[in-house]
Amino acid sequence: MVVCPAVAAPAVRRSLGQCRPLRCGAGMGWARLGSRACPTTPQPVGVPPPAARPRGWQRPARTGAGPGRARVTVVSPAGPRGTWALSGGGGSLRLCSTRASLEGINRPVIDRIIRVDHAGEYGANRIYAGQMAVLGRSSVGPIIQQMWNQEKDHLKKFNELMVAYRVRPTVLLPFWNVAGFVLGAGSALLGKKGAMACTVAVEESISDHYNNQIRTLVEEDPEKYKELLQIIKQFRDDEREHHDIGIEHDAEMAPAYSVLKTAIQLGCKAAIFLSERI
Ligand SMILES: [Fe+2]
Ligand SMILES: [Fe+2]
Numbered sequence: 001m002v003v004c005p006a007v008a009a010p011a012v013r014r015s016l017g018q019c020r021p022l023r024c025g026a027g028m029g030w031a032r033l034g035s036r037a038c039p040t041t042p043q044p045v046g047v048p049p050p051a052a053r054p055r056g057w058q059r060p061a062r063t064g065a066g067p068g069r070a071r072v073t074v075v076s077p078a079g080p081r082g083t084w085a086l087s088g089g090g091g092s093l094r095l096c097s098t099r100a101s102l103e104g105i106n107r108p109v110i111d112r113i114i115r116v117d118h119a120g121e122y123g124a125n126r127i128y129a130g131q132m133a134v135l136g137r138s139s140v141g142p143i144i145q146q147m148w149n150q151e152k153d154h155l156k157k158f159n160e161l162m163v164a165y166r167v168r169p170t171v172l173l174p175f176w177n178v179a180g181f182v183l184g185a186g187s188a189l190l191g192k193k194g195a196m197a198c199t200v201a202v203e204e205s206i207s208d209h210y211n212n213q214i215r216t217l218v219e220e221d222p223e224k225y226k227e228l229l230q231i232i233k234q235f236r237d238d239e240r241e242h243h244d245i246g247i248e249h250d251a252e253m254a255p256a257y258s259v260l261k262t263a264i265q266l267g268c269k270a271a272i273f274l275s276e277r278i
Pocket of ligand 2: 124203242
């Protein structure tokens with residue numbers, strides 16, 4: 001796989017910025033700085049090192065790994081097809097080219113899932129940024145910061161998944177950037193309860209949305225999408241926890257709570273609908 005940082009989307013470029021080109025196996029990929037050669041990719045059979053090549057030696061013809069056929073595999077530090085290091089959501093991916101992994105996936109479904117989840121986590125980050133701008137120094141500042149930190153981990157993971165699965169981000173990111181911040185800051189201007197009401201509305205929508213995706217992936221093939229399912233389930237649990245924190249901090253006592261919650265959730269539905277498609 002070749003991912004050119006010059007043409008990658010900004011979020012993708014950020015991930016690539018931490019990588020170095022890696023030649024391994026029959027293709028080329030990217031590895032985290034400081035990592036050594038890809039541990040999962042076998043060296044090509046019958047290719048001696050340059051110094052040991054006899055005069056007139058020719059590289060054997062490649063079978064199926066030419067341009068457009070390279071594959072990306074997502075490997076955990078534990079080894080090929082190991083489990084994700086997910087505690088705190090910050091486990092990192094190493095990418096290297098093999099012919100496995102992307103083969104046989106339902107591309108439209110996976111594109112949609114990763115694109116919308118990336119957009120959602122991006123928007124959640126902007127909401128908490130807006131809330132912190134207003135309430136950062138208040139008594140709920142640390143609790144908002146704690147939830148924001150988890151959203152940063154979620155976003156980081158989806159940045160990595162976009163590279164691994166070669167999914168482009170939604171074109172609406174600049175809009176979610178502004179809309180998320182305005183929603184966060186606007187709800188925080190209603191007070192701590194207003195901010196928590198916003199958190200409850202958004203997190204409930206996101207955890208329901210993740211549940212729908214879990215159902216979709218289980219219906220598709222739970223074994224094939226095991227790693228993605230594991231990530232989404234953990235993030236769903238985190239969002240559920242954020243929702244409960246909002247309730248514990250008197251979200252339901254916010255002015256016009258029901259109206260506010262309904263309006264925000266309608267916005268979330270529209271955002272999900274659009275981000276899946278464009
Ligand atoms: Fe999140
Ligand atoms: Fe959340």
